[in-house]
Amino acid sequence: MPTCNTDSQYEYRECLDIIYDIIQKYQESHKIILCGDLNGTLLDSRNNKHDKILKSFVSEMGLSTGVDKDERHTFFHHAWSSSSQIDYILVNDKKLISKYNIDEKSSINLSAHTSVTVKTTIEIPANTKPAIKNKKAKFKLQWDKIDKRQYNNLIQQDSTSIIEENNVNTQMDMVTNSLIRAGNITIPKKLLQLKGPKWKASPEVQILLRSCRDLYKQWQEVGKQKDHPMATMLRNEKRKLRSKVRMEQALSRQNLYQQIMDNPNSQLFYRLINRNRSNQQTSTNCLKIDENYNYVPEEQRKSFAKYYEDLSVPKENIYENGYLNLCKIRQQLYEQAIDKEAEDPEQFTESEVMKAIGKLNTKKSADESGITAEHLQNSKSTVSPVLTSIFNNIILKRTVPVSFKFGILTPVLKKQKDPTVMGNYRGITVTPTIGKTFEYAFLEKLNLKSKTLLQFGFTEGLSPIMSSLLISESRYEIKKIN
Known part of the structure; x- marks a missing residue:
C-alpha cells in the first residue's frame, strides 16, 4: 500500500478500491484472507488519514484478525524515531483463525x-490430485505449413478399413480419429497469445503512449x-494521442469500406456488421x-445445461391442437414418401461429397472432436470416398450417427x-463438421431453387441478414428525409 505523504490518500483509496472489487467478486464463493503491509493501523492510539480510511474499509468489509486484538507494533523506523502496527492478516470469517502472533x-x-503469523483451521487433504490443465485452445494449427502429401497418405492408410465397416457410428469414430492423427503428425502448431489487446498500436501511437507514461511518472x-506545468504537458500529450488514435481508426474504416467496394x-460484409454492433458489457x-x-x-454450468436440455424437450401443451395435428399429418406424408424410395434410394456420389466439402466455411471453430473444415478441404480426394460410404450408409440404413447429435453450446x-x-x-x-458436410450434400439433392428475387433464405449468395440490412437502411433513409 502507498506510504503516507502529501495527498497520498487518493492513491490509498484507489488501492483499496481494487481490493474491494476483488472481495466483492469472490466473497460469495470463497473465504477471504487479506495480508500485507497496509500502511495504516487499526489501533485506537493513532488516527491519521490512512488510518481513518483503513478502519472504515475494514469495518465495511467485515474484516478482522479473527482473534482478540494484539497491541504490539510490527513496524520500527530504522532511526528508532517511531513505531506502529501496520502489518496485518485479516479474514472475513473469524473461524478461519485459531491463533494470531506478532x-x-x-x-x-x-x-x-x-x-x-497465524494458524488457520483450513485443512488440505494429503491426497489432493494436481489440477488437470485444459489443453484446448492453447495451440493453433498452421494450415499454410501443412505437409499435404503425408497428411493424405496417412488418411489413405485407414480408408479401406473405414469403407469396409458396416456400422455408421464406428465409421464416424474411425474417420474422426484418422483425421486427428494425421493432423497431429503433419500440421505445425503455434502457441496462441491469449493475452493482450486486440487493437495493435502503430509506431507513431506507441511513441505517444511512451511519452504519456514518462510525463505521468514525472508528474x-x-x-x-x-497547477504544475507537468500536468499541462501531460494533458496536451494525451490530446495528441487521442487525436492520432481517432485518425487511424477513421483511416481503418475508410480502408474497410474501400475493400468492400473493390x-x-x-x-468483409460480416466484419462491417460486427463493427457496427453494440459492444456493451455482457x-x-x-x-x-x-x-x-x-x-x-x-x-x-450445470444450470445452463439443465436449462437448454429442458428447452430441447418437446412440449405438446404449448401448441394448439390444430397445429399439432397438421404436424402429425406432415410426418405421416414424409414417412410414406420415404417408404416408397426405401427399396432403391438415390445415393451420394464422390463428386457431390467433394462439392459439399468445398462449401464449408474455413477459419471457424473446431467441433467437439477437434475437426475443422480445413481437415476435409486439405484431403478432398482422399476423404471423399470414405465420407461417400458413410453418407450412403446413413441413407440406406436410415440411421443418424450419434456424433451428429452433439455440439459445443455457448450461451450468448x-x-x-x-x-x-x-x-x-x-x-x-x-455442430460436427462432417455433419455439416452431409447437410450440404443432402440439400443439393433437394434442389431448393429460389422462385422470386425477394427470396433471401435458402438462396445461394444471399442470407436473411442481407435482407434485414436493406430494410433497416431504407428505413433510415426515409426517417432522415422525414
Whole structure:
C-alpha cells in the first residue's frame, strides 16, 4: 500500500478500491484472507488519514484478525524515531483463525518490519490430485505449413478399413480419429497469445503512449499537483494521442469500406456488421438460479445445461391442437414418401461429397472432436470416398450417427438484456463438421431453387441478414428525409 505523504490518500483509496472489487467478486464463493503491509493501523492510539480510511474499509468489509486484538507494533523506523502496527492478516470469517502472533523485534532481523503469523483451521487433504490443465485452445494449427502429401497418405492408410465397416457410428469414430492423427503428425502448431489487446498500436501511437507514461511518472514525482506545468504537458500529450488514435481508426474504416467496394465478399460484409454492433458489457460473475444469485461457475454450468436440455424437450401443451395435428399429418406424408424410395434410394456420389466439402466455411471453430473444415478441404480426394460410404450408409440404413447429435453450446446474451437472468441467453452451437458436410450434400439433392428475387433464405449468395440490412437502411433513409 502507498506510504503516507502529501495527498497520498487518493492513491490509498484507489488501492483499496481494487481490493474491494476483488472481495466483492469472490466473497460469495470463497473465504477471504487479506495480508500485507497496509500502511495504516487499526489501533485506537493513532488516527491519521490512512488510518481513518483503513478502519472504515475494514469495518465495511467485515474484516478482522479473527482473534482478540494484539497491541504490539510490527513496524520500527530504522532511526528508532517511531513505531506502529501496520502489518496485518485479516479474514472475513473469524473461524478461519485459531491463533494470531506478532513476533518480537530481533537483532538479526534487518527489516523495519517484524513477522506476523497465524494458524488457520483450513485443512488440505494429503491426497489432493494436481489440477488437470485444459489443453484446448492453447495451440493453433498452421494450415499454410501443412505437409499435404503425408497428411493424405496417412488418411489413405485407414480408408479401406473405414469403407469396409458396416456400422455408421464406428465409421464416424474411425474417420474422426484418422483425421486427428494425421493432423497431429503433419500440421505445425503455434502457441496462441491469449493475452493482450486486440487493437495493435502503430509506431507513431506507441511513441505517444511512451511519452504519456514518462510525463505521468514525472508528474507523480512532483506530487500530482494540478497547477504544475507537468500536468499541462501531460494533458496536451494525451490530446495528441487521442487525436492520432481517432485518425487511424477513421483511416481503418475508410480502408474497410474501400475493400468492400473493390472486392465484396461475405467475410468483409460480416466484419462491417460486427463493427457496427453494440459492444456493451455482457460478462457477469453471477447468475440468478432459483431466485438466488449464484457465483459458483460449476453450478452455473450445470444450470445452463439443465436449462437448454429442458428447452430441447418437446412440449405438446404449448401448441394448439390444430397445429399439432397438421404436424402429425406432415410426418405421416414424409414417412410414406420415404417408404416408397426405401427399396432403391438415390445415393451420394464422390463428386457431390467433394462439392459439399468445398462449401464449408474455413477459419471457424473446431467441433467437439477437434475437426475443422480445413481437415476435409486439405484431403478432398482422399476423404471423399470414405465420407461417400458413410453418407450412403446413413441413407440406406436410415440411421443418424450419434456424433451428429452433439455440439459445443455457448450461451450468448441477447442485446440489452440482464446478464444475470438465464432466460436472456440464446444458445449458439458448434455442430460436427462432417455433419455439416452431409447437410450440404443432402440439400443439393433437394434442389431448393429460389422462385422470386425477394427470396433471401435458402438462396445461394444471399442470407436473411442481407435482407434485414436493406430494410433497416431504407428505413433510415426515409426517417432522415422525414
